[in-house]
Amino acid sequence: MPSRLSFKGDKKVHKKGRKSAKSLQSAVESQENDPIWTDANLVEDIHGPLVLYQRLDTTVISLGIEEVQGSCVGIFLDPLSLEPDNTRQVFVASDMNGNVVLKSFLMKYLSAGKEGDLFSKREAIGAEEQWQLQYLHDGYWAWKSMSNNKYLECLLNENDTYVFRCTSDTVTFTSKWRVRVQTRFVKRPSIQNIKQPTVHSQQLEAMVGRPLSSDEKKILKQASRDGSLHEALLDVRVSKKSDKYG
Template identity: 25%
Template sequence: MSEYDAYKPGKLRLKGEKSKSKKRKHKSKHQSEEKPQIDSDSIKHGNWWKISKIEDITGAVAIEFGSHVYVKALDNGLFTLGAPHNEGEGPSPEEILTGVYISERKVAFKSGYDKYLRVDKSGIVTGRSDAIGPMEQWELVLEDGKMALLGWNECFVSADDEDSIIAKSKRAGSEQFLTIRSHTFKEVNNLKDVPEEEQANLKQIEINYVKKFQKFQDKRLRLCSEAKKDLKKAKQDGYLHEALLDRRSKMKADRYCK
């Protein structure tokens, strides 16, 4: 087990914070019968969905710069940009933070080493604090669909030329724009109603079902070589399973094919 995995998140030490009970909202019969919408952006990021409001910054979150590149915690209390991930992958364990919603303007973040993030006097983002104080609080700035994080020093978070995470710019530009992703409320995207095999692009969906129903003992994939353009229409019209079965039957690769 790595040093990172040895740390276990503890209780928050923010004084004066009161837990808020959440009222359950009952869906109407009409709502429950609606066809679930698949969040393609979330699927491309391993089912980590894009946060658009500050109250969603709670639980497991990751800070993304660019595309599929996340802020990574180091064992010395500093942060850097991790290696780019492939499409369909989520962040690595060292890239997962715990978000803490404080108020309508403020949040805090805790690393996997059980330390809170702050900006030091030289503008370097560190994770060495044991509790949340004024310097561990961050302001989420949202404007025109863009997102940035403002530290206590009135500077925005970004990465420098060496990929170290800093907060030194008084203005937010392209280098300061980021995305915060969450893995906490997966049901927001209605993915709980979507079969696991279908939480991917069409190519991967077909592979998933071939693996599930193939009858060959050698377990080698037999995929239909015909174009997949008809699958997109089949998915939109609600007969994707029939279309996939038809393609598998042409390869004699399904246990249910005659």
Template identity: 25%
Template sequence: MVKPLAFKGEKPKKRKRTTKDEAGDSKEDGPPNPPKTVATTAATTHALQQQQQAEDAAEDENWVSAEHLSDIAGPIMFVLPTSTRSPPHPPTSLSVDQLGKVFAQKIENLVEGLPDSAEPHDVRQVWIATRVVGSEGDFTFKGHHGRFLACDRFGLVTATREAMGPEERFCLRPVGAESAAGGEGGGNGLFEVQSGRGTYISAGQGREEEDADTALPEVRGDAEEAGENTRIRIRMQARFKPKHKVEKAEKVRAKISRKELEEEVGRRLDDEEVRKLKRARREGNYHEAMLDVKVKGKHDKFA
């Protein structure tokens, strides 16, 4: 092959490489493109975490019935005992308007008309419950307009005062077998709301109207004895309930991946060992179960 003319001592010329050649060489000689498995796995994990967070947030916003005095805190809803009247009235709530007038309002958010499934559809139905410091069962209830629920000596229930006084203080008495023995409540979600004068808030028959099915009861605070008219159901947000908080903490504590368990043990685990450790993490004996798994691994190694 005839070579091009070259002089002695002349440095050979470098061949210019085009972008196309470099691209071709990189495909032929270079390492293959890294797999997208890692990125895909990370994206999937992130999506699952976001979905779980959304589900937890939705669960926190659910409304449940208060079972004990220790449950009551934060936003609540009073469901009046109107569904047992004759003729029966639709379930109603204790509501307040912007001027402080307290009235019974029909509840729209119900499942099959059951009072224990009631949720507020109007901000006027929501009260903020706060326990009085140093008391056993005394609470104050603030409406959406920033004023406290009160009952005067005539039995008139209003919410017009911004400051708390004796008339703005109520004692909640759980309805149930345990309440008579000084317990926290019967667990049925029913309470009696007693004013500072010893009278109870009740939902009476109200004035006569043409359509009895749509008639709303009258809210009074002068009932001297407890009865069916004074048994009020208290609904609250799940995130303020102590039992819900404990269950949520246990759920978070139980969340641990197989990879994390294997890293802590120092070897690969079978399915039964993973289930055992996760169950122990939920039940609170995680460290003992982890020690048993580690000891078992050492015995198998030297067997």
């Protein structure tokens, strides 16, 4: 099994110190099982390392860069993990005036010529290096070149090899892409940002089964905001019983 690619900012398994073999193995297994890659579903997810791929029957093909010439080639992607094992199939995305630029492992940008040819040979950014990203549906994306206003597509030629070009005027099956991104760049709402529903005093008194003092109301409302209302209600009920029989 090929080793997982590592990127700047990835969590590392620290091997220094006197950690037991069991705890170290647990840390390694946790790293291996963590879902580092996921499909992008929001424009905000398109940032940092990514892989452009298409599912074709039982085959998953990704857009890659040829090491010597800098031309585009097809590189197979594991159909189960959908995790890249070759740096040639990974690009780093960044924003450029509302468009997207993709830098390859050659440290040069993915470009589309006027005739639709693709390559990664330039260090400067112009219209040929900029892409307009369009979300379609169900995790599918279209990449439109700002050079010739054509869509990036994956084609199978007569020699059964995959060819990548920007020649499509409209979005078709061959120009629908999925984008694999790292989970650390995916925007997800945190628990702190999820607003808890407001609980009114009358509702709290109905839950307890008696009138509440102002202090008890404050405690229960704070517990509701913290997500621990159930435990706080039990404490209030137990406290009342203690006062009654104490």
